[in-house]
Amino acid sequence: MYRFLLTPRWWGINVFVLLAIPFCVFMGSWQLGRFEDRVDSHRDAGEQAASNEREAARPLTELLPVTKATAGKQTTASGTYGRQLLVPDRVLDGKRGFYVLTLLRTPDGKALPVVRGWLPGPAAPAKAPAPPSGEVTVTGALQASENPGENGVSAAGGLPSGQTAAISAASLVNLVPYDVHDAWLTLNRGDAGMRTVPVAATPDTGLDLKAFQNLGYTGEWFVFAGFVVFMWFRLLRREAEFARDAELGLVPDEEERVPSPSGT
Template structure:
């Protein structure tokens, strides 16, 4: 019934189908390997971050020797110790920050260190609305005198969760993005590019966990690789299905023709002997 598969036409179709299936399987396996690489990189980044956070505190000058120095790669989350004096008069609130599923805000106070520059310190988090808390005067004042603060070093933020792109879009005394670029017009002295979250804030402030380093999570590209993997294997299955369908259709047509249910295929007509001419 399927002897026609040995014909030159069907052998050519079979070869092309096998090549197509092999190509789709190769591309699907390659996309899957790319997804696995991204997963391994994510796991490695999480492991490195955890190791960084457990290292003993280092002096601020050990990672940021000057205010213009950039946070070194791999030092996000590292425990840093800084000694200076809080500038409580220029304390800022960072609204629309979530902690443990609750809405609230950060309390950020510049810490003036030796040399005159300031290190932005998030002293902690409070629940509620920043503007209402500011009007009520319920924000804890910063400690006076010289203090030593230990906290997790953070990269400058580049986006504002609240949707504000500049401090001018927020009420006075509030900040949308924690970075030297956003603080340069608010503070009359140099500001470090990095900032820290205090490890042991005073009550009622709650400690802010360090943020994950940028590009350390499973991004959209990783899931695109996984999606492409599925697509290529679906293509391979589609090729097999279509070859099987066409072969079965032709087998059924030939069986019907053999039973006289349908006319013989054109190829059979061409091979048949010519009929004798009809006498005039």
């Protein structure tokens, strides 16, 4: 009854099934591995953040350029404050407000963006306290430059003068006449009564949408593998029932099943 399995048609079906199932299992396992890597990265990032808070601040020059290993570490820098900008549409504890960003001119001739604090409400220069004058030394957490459109950072253009959507050297270099470090610093304590801006998570280290997409893809690939097996058994059963009916004479001959041209 199962001699049909030796036909060319079923050889093709069987080969497809034997290739499709391992492929789906492999892809599902790979996506699951990606999700587990992100879980481990999220846990490591949490442990690293706790470790960074306990470490002593190091000079800025020792931590540049910013990497996953140095992002969030305590650093110290000296210089004089220069131009001040506002970063609108920043949420803190569920409230919308803005960052007060001031460029610190360092001895190497570049400027370090320093987020001095957060204020609620729409961005307005009159609300932002003026930076201290003269030589200052700041201490805070080192951060990597932001990418517009990612991690909640606005990519909107056309902002009023004195505002920037992203804290990045690529954006700020067009707003000031001097070079800018490809990094920024958030003070450990908000300046002039402003609220402290918490340390941002290092990109690609959290349980974000990409992580749960990997988990979703894992389920999809395993479902595909199960669907292939289900369809193979369904075709097998239908073909076996047809062969059994043919052996019992319950299936009409081909000539009887094909109507004549005259319709008789």
